[in-house]
Amino acid sequence: MSAPSDNMPIAVSAPRTRPLLLRHLPYFIGAAVLVALAATMQFDGYILNILMEATTFAIAVFGLSVVLGLCGQINLAQAAFFGLGAYAVGIGTSDYHLSYWFCIAGGCILALLAGALLGMSTLRLGGHYLAMVTISFQQIVTLVMINTIWLTHGPDGVSNIGRPDLFTSAQSYLAFCVAMLALVGYAVWHLSDTRLGRAMRAVRDNELAAGVVGIDVFRTKVSAFALSAVLGGLAGGLFAGGFAYVSPDQFSFAESVVFLTMSLLGGVASPIGSAIGTGLLILIPEWLRFLKSVPGLYLAIYGLSVILIIRYMPDGIWGFVNLATARWRAKARVHAAGLALLLKPATIGGNIVLEVKGLAKYFGGLKAVDDVDIEVRRGGVHALIGPNGSGKTTTLNVLSGLYKATAGRVILDGTDVTDMPPHQRAAAGLGRTFQNIRLFRSMTALENVVIGAERPGNTLLGNGGDALTERAMSALTFVGLGVRANELISSFSYGHQRLIEIARALAANPTLLLLDEPAAGLNSSEKMELHELLKRIAAQGLTILIIDHDMTLVSEAAQHITVLNFGRRIADGESMAVLRHPDVVSAYLGTD
């Protein structure tokens, strides 16, 4: 979708791979032991069925932990994707005598395509659309399974489903499923620390900020949704082989609800939680079999559980355990303070970094910004000031792509960015902060800044994940918060959160930094610090466009000032001259 992101070095975490694998050796040993147990222990048929169900369901629930837990998007059709995989294996091996491997791959691809299409049609819109569309999709899949009898055998279902030649016995097939569970679990567990996983969490925490730091929000959501669908399809394919029989009622909306409840109960944010939730909700109904004798009763209890979990235990069992044991766990080590922050703004265009020509933004009949020209010269601090409602923040939002310009052009360092979405502008070298701070609140300060450093097109990144962390550390150290890198955002004061936001923008090594009222809400000593910080940034040659009300700050820091009033430019030029301009004085103080 976005060409500029292709410039990014790809193998970000390559050099860390070996020690990572070494550190996670216990996981693989544990997984191998489980697979060996599954393959050798003597189970009776009943236990074997429960284990098979738990294993395959857990993979489907992992899918939910990606889309709902990491990315914050809802999927109420996981049973439908599960069903696509199951029917692909069922119909393929039973009716058409195709190879199991071919069928399960086909099922995954089918689920992937369905998930991607569904996501692409809906994910630009709000979350309630996604919820309804996934429910609708779920209903359609059930309708098709029941009604296309020539293909699916209708309500009778598909029987005599095959298994791969390698694993024909139920026991060996179970071992195979456990191995798949371990692999998928490992991948999902580590997803959250990859570039894509961080992007998903950023989108979940704050969509607007994610776009502005260079994340393609739409593509990230579609990826999460498609990934969740694939895991559903894979789980369904495994399930079909395990039970040798599938029918439409196994993949109904009720089953999607069961998956959702499993995921919420265990803790939606982590695969461990998913596994716990799945295990519990498979075992509990087995213990309370009498509940199943009354149709609807156990689903009613699931519905009630969903309401109660959301209200009293929003992070699920695993989240609760994590919180309770947090004080016993060793505090994460503080990384060695990074090297001094290096800023090396790109210089492609000429002397003018930002050229705004005839910019206008109308909201209906309201001309919030009207025919504004701004020229920001390279290497200085340029201030955009004006009374309340003069159109400053609107201008900034148009510049960063959050609003679409009604008219005019925006040229950043020689590139016309007028029609680009926010993440492409970030890739082109635009960084910004927000007046009402927009950080990723569930993450640490360091993680926030790492996401900034990951900006596509950041030329200062060496290869490897360590370089990313180093760059983020030096940015945090630069604003004076290096020692608190591993603390969660919520533990920082308002002023410090502002500094983290600035560090996030600096780590990206932007060509132009937009600061939206950075002094708002700061006390006088914090304002002094901010002023010092601005000086140090400007000393490295980074161009800053700042909006603020604090005239002392503006007049001391900025060499050049543009003044807006009622959406129009009323003055522009060298600081002192502009501040004495009669129109400016009257705009601020009124005229007699």
Add this chain to the structure above:
Amino acid sequence: MDLALQLLFTGIGIGAVYALVALGFVLIFRATNVVNFAQGEFSMVAAYLMVVFAVDLGWPYWLSFLLALAGMALLGAIFNLGVYYPLRHRTFLPVIIATIGASILLANSVLAIYGPQPQVLEGWFDTPGIQLGPVYLDSQYLLIIAVTIVLVIFNYWFFEHTMLGKKLQATSQDKEMASLLGISVSTMIMITFIYSAVLGGLAGILVAPVLFVSIQMGSTIALKAFAATIIGGFGDVAGAIIGGLALGIIETFGAAYISVPYKDGFAFLVLVAFLIFRPQGIFGERVAEKA
């Protein structure tokens, strides 16, 4: 041609039901910024209440009707207190999930109590309908259309010309400002939930004689009503009504000319087509988050 006229009448009748439920959706969405996924279950529960009062207990139809609506008002209040209100300061995702949980709870509680067998509810009138030229006008459909027209007019009068209506509007537009002006926001939200539950219940009672009274009727109606709100433009009252009517007509013609088993699928196809080509709907949704 005669068939087409007949289908048009039926389509408008069923579309009116979707419109009523969609109206409930829109009112709650405007007051709370949350889509209530249990809106369809309100219709289902009301229909079952009618079965209990009018069929099982044999009480007069009008009394059963009033009792069922009173029951819905109570359910709306409980729903607000138990599901929405405790989560009002959280983001929309937990609230959506909680309303989905409530929808599952309601549907399956009724299933556990009443069993899976669909129930039959007689229509309000003894006369089944009248023949008007080539078109047969079913009396229940006539009633549905009449009630919908009355309710739309009432809704307009209530929100535009009464103090309570204006307070509700103020709450839905800016909660903080409304509370500063002395409007009790929590009371307004409570009224909205009660009103929406009664609207949804009314739709369920009206449509019950046309369909069977079943557990699935809630989710089916809710999906159609949601599609209707998107077609009309999310959050727009006129849009919800026009979207509902349009969907009823499309679906009826689709079932007659294309395929009966996939009747419930047409709403989804229309929905996806709108999402791709005109996501803001006919009248347009006001979506913009301030940076």
